Amino acid sequence: MKIIVAIKQVPDRDAPIRIDAAGKWIEESDLQYAMNEPDAYALEEALQLKEKHGGEVIVLSAGPESVGTTIREALAKGADRAIHIVCDDLASRDALGVARLLAEAAKQESPDLLLTGLQSEDLGLGQTGVIVAELLGLPHATLILHVEKTDTGIEVKRELEEGWFQTIQLPTPAVLTIQSGGAKLRYATLMGIKRAKMKEVKQLAAADLASATAPVVVLEQLALPRKQRSTQMLAGTPKETAAALVEKLRTEAHVL
């Protein structure tokens, strides 16, 4: 199977986020970057499919030069080659704009499957994969935990709300967005990194693929939430604290 895995390099999950002076974006100067974790799961799913059925895993990523480290990490974990869409103005493109770049690059490869993480840890839109499916005219499924190859295409296990699941049959080629936690991630090894040095990374210029059109959704301003994440101690009688807790879980934490 020829599988493309679209990955994104995002700021480290635990990094403290500071808003820049203009209030329009975050301070990037001392941020560490890493592979978006759902994309790591997508990569893992792809690698397991390759190990089972043979084929090729191609990593696809759009971004500036620095994305190279994340691409190499994916190659070190077992991807065969990579396509780097060099793009310095990724933030000025909306999800549709980014998806256009990815779709154009993917079109040239005609993959059997295109996998990507469910959503990114920075913007958290969860749409890019789905839009790519639309642009490529391919069937898709989201929140996928597991992929099996079948005679007619693939069967996937999808997560539903409240602890339910379902399986879906799709033909290939198809696009899947992968949920975290489905597979067991593999760790990067020395052998992987050494081998990665010899794998091909094809660079494409963003402008060649799709010119940036005016975004339809524009980020106006960033602000820190008024309530910082800190421990709220609830006081009172057991009955009072219980009631307060349930209320907060419903309205503040949105978990009930």
Place this chain on the structure above:
Amino acid sequence: MLVSLPAFAEPQRFSLAEKLLFTALTIASAWAFWLRFGVVLNKILKSKKDPGFHLFPIAKRVRDFVWEVLFQAKVIRERPLAGLAHAFVFWAFCAFALVTLNHAADAFGIPFLDPAGPVSRFYFYFAAVFAAACAIGILALFIRRFLIRPKWLGEKLSWESGFIALLIFVLMVTYLASFFVADTGTSVRLLWWVHTLALLIFLPIIPHTKHLHLLLSPFTVFLSRGSFSQIPPLNGDEDFGLIAGADLTQIVSLQAYSCVECGRCTEHCPAANTGKLLNPKEIILGVRAYLNDLGPACDQPLLGKYNSQQAVFQCTTCGACEFQCPVGIEHLPILVGLRRGAVNTGAWDDNYGAKLFLNLERGSNSLGLNPAERDKFIEKQQLPIFDGTQEYCLWLGCMGGYDPKGREIVADFARIMNYLGSSYGVLRKEKCTGDPVRRLGNDLLFQQLAEANLEVLAQNKVKKIVTICPHCVRTIQEDWKEYGVPPEIEHHSEFLARFADKLPSQPAEGYGLQNEGYGLQNEGYGLQNEGDGLQNEGYGLQNEGYGLQNEGYGLQNEGYGLQNEGDGLQNEGYGLQNEGYGLQNEGYGLQNEGYGLQPVHPILPNSPGALAPDVSPSRVPQVPLLGPGNEKIVFHDPCYLGRYRNVYEEPRTVAALAGELVEAPRNRERSFCCGAGGGLTFLGEETGERVSHHRAAELVATGAQTIATACPFCNSMFRDALASTGEPAPHLLDIAQLVARSIPPANSQTR
């Protein structure tokens, strides 16, 4: 007188037939020897060269050779009786060198040692002493192996050992018997031939058995890697560790063939002692079996048929095996090498291991916690930030920065440093030193962590580091050398020991200077001394009256002050009430080894000067025993501080400030691991008995009220172990916490 001692008898003449027979047998024996030894030598030499090996500096090698091989120091020290027996066998072999040569020369009529000459005669007797000792020794060892059968020698009886013991016995007995026969006649000739046959049968057996160590172990000891647990660097882009035979180096092969199967490594192994699969002896023998069957150029995996991956990942890297080995086998680089082969290629598929690696790939600490937690801790404790101007960088480490108990230790140590007026700061950001991934064999991650940390340290201009964790100390000082030049680093026990005299040596409640009256009430200098002050191992100044009430200098002395090993100044009356200089002396003051005031040199009340040496002890009042004793503290030697760094006394010096030290049965270099090392604390459930429980039980059995640790991992492991016994457990405190108890709170954080 020499003339009355029997002379050594040798056959005077050998017939041509005998000479020919002797020659033929010797050639046959030598040929049979070479048939096997040549193969072994070839396997060793054909193994890969060791990239990091340096013959120089040679002084340590020579020293170790003399001490370990010639003097048999480790052999004797770690198993005294058996070791001594073996030492005699070895020394006899050495002493016999000339005898054996002479024996052979005699066959051709050219013996060079004349039994009548004084030098030779002396030499023969000299050798005879050793022969006797050897005969007794080998007999004792035989009895030990075949009758007593200690479990470390293995379940199976080794008939080859028995046979060789017999040969050695025969060699010695025939030699000794030759003193009691005439040098003509059949007896002497028979003895000669029996001795010869024994030798010629022994020779070819050597390379087929563990007695190969006779030839190899001197080289093995001399050609060691150079330091304890020295993990060699990987060599080039295709080297991932010990995967197959082709990866075995000459040192490893030499060591594998040197194993004498004594089982000392296994005897001290925490895994082997708690029902795990891992047996360090079997690891080495597994490598040897691989070499025997497949040789060094083979690409079949080392882990599989010959050793199991599961066993290899049960090692805590405590180092007891390597430390104990009398023939110089270095187990740790081999175990880590085998792990490297599995981890660097991704062959090790372990959920917890993968989680640890993924945590460190993305994050900064081995626990997978948000670094903001460490920032919060630093802020809450008001720890100063290192800015390049302070003397010390206080390295928190993962436990010190994130673990609640580790943080308590850091907080107490910081309090002590404040009290001492030390100049220190903590770094804003730390990454894990990489110790667990280093010991698990993940070179990719280790390199990333080491390089990132070295850069941060250089940027911050850190010159000296002090830390509470021996794993950090070891990794920073030794393992980071592969990637740069680490700053100086010491463990907090070494730091504290240096300042021990400035630290308050107040024992815990109820001991030491315990009294209900005035205690050391005086209006002079009180306990002014320049020695050890109130150093005692019993009850110290326990009294219920006025104790050392005086208006002069009290216990002014320049020796040990109230050094005693009994109950010290235990009294119920006025004790040492005086109005002069009290106990002013320049010797040991009240040094006694009994109860109460029974000094070596008795002191009279009101004597302003020195001592009255001729006052008989019976004139000194006996003081009855009173009350409970000092807090008993048992110190557990951490593997990475003790065996790895040779630091045994400093933490004891520090712990002794707080109470009376007692020792666990296995202490110092024999300390039994807590079970956390080697990355194991991050892996899942152990099989068999938990190592930490095993050791905790030993520590509790000493009867100590407090278990003192010097490593946050030991602390954590014992905390769990003690909590699960369900019984009231001893206190568990780091040495810094023990000392900090006595520091007035006013000297805490704010500086």
Place this chain on the structure above:
Amino acid sequence: MSGILVVQEERGFGRNRFSQEALAAGHVLAALTGLSMETAVVGDKNTPILAETSGTPAATAYAVEHPLLNTYTSDGYVLAFEQLIRKLNPAYILFPHSYQVRDFVPRLAARFDQVLIGDVAAIEAGPSFTRQLFQGKVNARYRHRGDGPCFISIQAGAFRPDPPTAGTTTIYPFVPEIASDAIRTRPSEPFRAAAQAVDLSSAQMIVSVGRGIKNQENIALVQNLADALGAELAASRPICDNGWLPMDRQVGSSGQTIAPKLYIAAGISGAIQHVVGMKASQCIVAINKDPGAPIFEVADYGIVGDLMEVVPAITDAVKAAKQ
């Protein structure tokens, strides 16, 4: 182009709170823009949500019916709503930010050269739409540009459903054209995870018990809370070591690492070995007698008290809330 279309998602009688919240968001938007509001839902005119939201100011509702829409597929829903939107030409289309919406609406929006503004937590003057970035660390305000319709999905719990008002809503059927070969995916019936092994990692909510529970009998209290929440029961290591709960319910460094939406730690001190196993939970509630217990440092909500009293009280409160 005019009006606001609120697309609702039928989940069964009494379980449509999410869609009601989307409707409430619609009201806010309507108030800001002065536009009128309509709703739509896949189903026939007897679809329960149409009755539940009847009267709330949406004069018109569309029941989108087609046999190929009886089971959700993204192809079906995209086609159906594309046609509805082209017909109604709304300026704004609101959805609840459900798994289903995340599955098909980005495709739908792309057909209009639009991008969905998803998981919106606040709608303010502009109109501007606020959502969270960097896992809740930052609020971001977005505006919509251009002529096309604006697609928005509403975060669960962000808007409070309005009480029903008097009046009726007219329901119009809408039958889209969907060819059978247009549906490319075949979904199965939903199922729950297999019951044999305890897989804490898939549990959305977990109630965990530690040594504060004192003895095995008291675990029933915590089990009641778990049942009331529909949560899984878990424990810290000492409980499993004692055999009070099986080892596969252990959370911690030598047990499972989990990240549910809600983690309630009852009588757990918060030793590092446990914390590393649950720190990634979205919302952590800690109940402990000791105010200095380290668990409070990682908790979002903390209650210092006797869990024997607090836990049953919470169980009652949860049951009351679910009614």
